[in-house]
Amino acid sequence: MHHQSESRGLGHALRWTLVAVLTGVAGGLAGLGLAALLHVIQHVAYGYSLDTLFSQESFQAGVMAATPSRRVAILTLCGLIAGCGWWAIYRWCKPLVSISRAVRGDSPSLPGVATTCHALLQIVTVALGSPLGREVAPREIGAMLAGKLSSYAALTVDESKVMVACGAGAGLAAVYNVPVAGAIYVVEGLLFSIGWRTVLPAIVTAVIAALVARIGLGTLPQYDVPHYACTPSLIVWSMLAGPLIGLAASQFTRLTDHARSRAPHDSRMLPYCLANFLFIGLLATLLPMLLGNGKGPAQVGFDGAVSVQLAAILLLLRILITWTSLRSGAAGGLLTPGLCNGALLAILLGGVWSVLWPGTPAGAFAVIGAAAFLATSMRVPFTAVALIFEFTRPSPEFIFPVLLAVAGSVATSGYLRQILDRARRPQDDSRTAAKQAGL
Incomplete structure (x- = not known):
C-alpha cells in the first residue's frame, strides 16, 4: 500500500512537471505564431517587404511610407472586421471567459473556439492599425492551452489554476521576449501567491516560452534605447x-x-x-x-x-x-x-x-x-x-x-x-x- 501511494505521488509529480514544460512550449509557439501573423498582416496591408518579416523594420516606417489614402482604406477595413468580428463572437462564441475569471473561478479553463477567435481578432485589428495592445492575445492562447493540458493530465483544480496563470505568463514572455516579467506577472498579477508551487512553474514556463519564441523572433529587446546616465x-x-x-x-x-x-x-x-x-x-x-x-x-x-x-x-x-x-x-x-x-x-x-x-x-x-x-x-x-x-x-x-x-x-x-x-x-x-x- 505504501509503495502504491508513493507510485501515485511520483506519477502525479511527473504529470505536473510535464504539463509545466509543455505549457512553456505551447506559450512560446503561441507567441511566435501570433507575432508572425501580426507581421505578415502589417506587411501586406501597408506594402512593405515580406523579406524583412522578423527584421527591425518597424511598423511605423511601413505606415509612414504608405499613402494617406491607403491608411484610410486600411483603417476602414479594420473597422469593418472589428465590428463584424466582435459582434459575431459575442453572438455565437459563448461563453467568453477571461483569464482572471478562469484563474479565480471554479472552472480553470478557457473555451477553445471562443478564446482563439477572440485572440486572432485582436491580432488582426492591431496589425491593421488599432491603437490597442496585442499582449492579451498570446496570454489568452497560452492560458487556454495550459487549461487543456491540465485537464488531460488530470491535475487538481488548484494545480490547473496555477498552470492556466502560467500559460498566460508564458504567452506574455514569448511575444515580448520578457521571461522575468512573464514570471513575475503570474505571481503578482494573477495568483497573488508566493510559494514554490507558484513561483517555480511560473519561472519554468516563462523561460521555456521565451527560448522557444526566440527561434523566430530573435533575442533583441523590443526597444533600442541608449544607456542614459543616472544623474x-x-x-x-x-x-x-x-x-x-x-x-x-x-x-x-x-x-x-x-x-x-x-x-x-x-x-x-x-x-x-x-x-x-x-x-x-x-x-x-x-x-x-x-x-x-x-x-x-x-x-x-x-x-x-x-x-x-x-x-x-x-x-x-x-x-x-x-x-x-x-x-x-x-x-x-x-x-x-x-x-x-x-x-x-x-x-x-x-x-x-x-x-x-x-x-x-x-x-x-x-x-x-x-x-x-x-x-x-x-x-x-x-x-x-x-x-x-x-x-x-x-x-x-x-x-x-x-x-x-x-x-x-x-x-x-x-x-x-x-x-x-x-x-x-x-x-x-x-x-x-x-x-x-x-x-
Missing part, C-alpha cells in the same frame, strides 16, 4: 514626477474602464467600429505615428527624438483614440498604449524640468515615465519594472530613478483610490437603506 537631476525629477504620473495613470484607467463598461456587444458594434476606425484613419493622414499600439511613439520618445509640442499632441490623440476604440467595442490590451502614454507624459514633465535644471536627455525621462505609468495603469508595479528593464535594457543604475518614480506613482494612485472608495461608501449605504425601506 542627481534625474533622481530628484523621479521623486517629483512619480506622483503626477500616478495621478494621470489612475485617471487613464478610470477612462478606459468606463469605455469598456459602456461598449456595445450587439449589432451596434458595426457602425460604431466603422466610424471609430475611419476617424483614426483620417487622423493618420496627418499623423501616421498614431497608428498601431503605440510602439512607434514610445520608441521615438525613448530616443529623445520627439519635441515637447509633438509629444503633447500625440498623448492627447492617443488617449482619445484608445477611449473611442474601447467605447466602440473593440478589444485589446493596454500594456503598450500605457507604456507609450507614460513615455510621452514624461517628456512633457521633463521639458518643464529641463528649464529649471537642464542637461538630462528627454529619452531618460521617457523610460522612467513609462515604468511609472505602467505600474499604476496595470496595477502590477514589480511586473512593470521588469518589463521596462527587459524592453529597454538600460544601465543597471537606472533602477534607482525607476523605483522612485514607480513608488510615487503607485502610492499616489492607491491614496486616490482610497479617497474615491470613501466617497462612494455613503452613496452605496444610502441606496441600500432606500431599497430596504422599499423606496
Whole structure:
C-alpha cells in the first residue's frame, strides 16, 4: 500500500512537471505564431517587404511610407472586421471567459473556439492599425492551452489554476521576449501567491516560452534605447514626477474602464467600429505615428527624438483614440498604449524640468515615465519594472530613478483610490437603506 501511494505521488509529480514544460512550449509557439501573423498582416496591408518579416523594420516606417489614402482604406477595413468580428463572437462564441475569471473561478479553463477567435481578432485589428495592445492575445492562447493540458493530465483544480496563470505568463514572455516579467506577472498579477508551487512553474514556463519564441523572433529587446546616465537631476525629477504620473495613470484607467463598461456587444458594434476606425484613419493622414499600439511613439520618445509640442499632441490623440476604440467595442490590451502614454507624459514633465535644471536627455525621462505609468495603469508595479528593464535594457543604475518614480506613482494612485472608495461608501449605504425601506 505504501509503495502504491508513493507510485501515485511520483506519477502525479511527473504529470505536473510535464504539463509545466509543455505549457512553456505551447506559450512560446503561441507567441511566435501570433507575432508572425501580426507581421505578415502589417506587411501586406501597408506594402512593405515580406523579406524583412522578423527584421527591425518597424511598423511605423511601413505606415509612414504608405499613402494617406491607403491608411484610410486600411483603417476602414479594420473597422469593418472589428465590428463584424466582435459582434459575431459575442453572438455565437459563448461563453467568453477571461483569464482572471478562469484563474479565480471554479472552472480553470478557457473555451477553445471562443478564446482563439477572440485572440486572432485582436491580432488582426492591431496589425491593421488599432491603437490597442496585442499582449492579451498570446496570454489568452497560452492560458487556454495550459487549461487543456491540465485537464488531460488530470491535475487538481488548484494545480490547473496555477498552470492556466502560467500559460498566460508564458504567452506574455514569448511575444515580448520578457521571461522575468512573464514570471513575475503570474505571481503578482494573477495568483497573488508566493510559494514554490507558484513561483517555480511560473519561472519554468516563462523561460521555456521565451527560448522557444526566440527561434523566430530573435533575442533583441523590443526597444533600442541608449544607456542614459543616472544623474542627481534625474533622481530628484523621479521623486517629483512619480506622483503626477500616478495621478494621470489612475485617471487613464478610470477612462478606459468606463469605455469598456459602456461598449456595445450587439449589432451596434458595426457602425460604431466603422466610424471609430475611419476617424483614426483620417487622423493618420496627418499623423501616421498614431497608428498601431503605440510602439512607434514610445520608441521615438525613448530616443529623445520627439519635441515637447509633438509629444503633447500625440498623448492627447492617443488617449482619445484608445477611449473611442474601447467605447466602440473593440478589444485589446493596454500594456503598450500605457507604456507609450507614460513615455510621452514624461517628456512633457521633463521639458518643464529641463528649464529649471537642464542637461538630462528627454529619452531618460521617457523610460522612467513609462515604468511609472505602467505600474499604476496595470496595477502590477514589480511586473512593470521588469518589463521596462527587459524592453529597454538600460544601465543597471537606472533602477534607482525607476523605483522612485514607480513608488510615487503607485502610492499616489492607491491614496486616490482610497479617497474615491470613501466617497462612494455613503452613496452605496444610502441606496441600500432606500431599497430596504422599499423606496
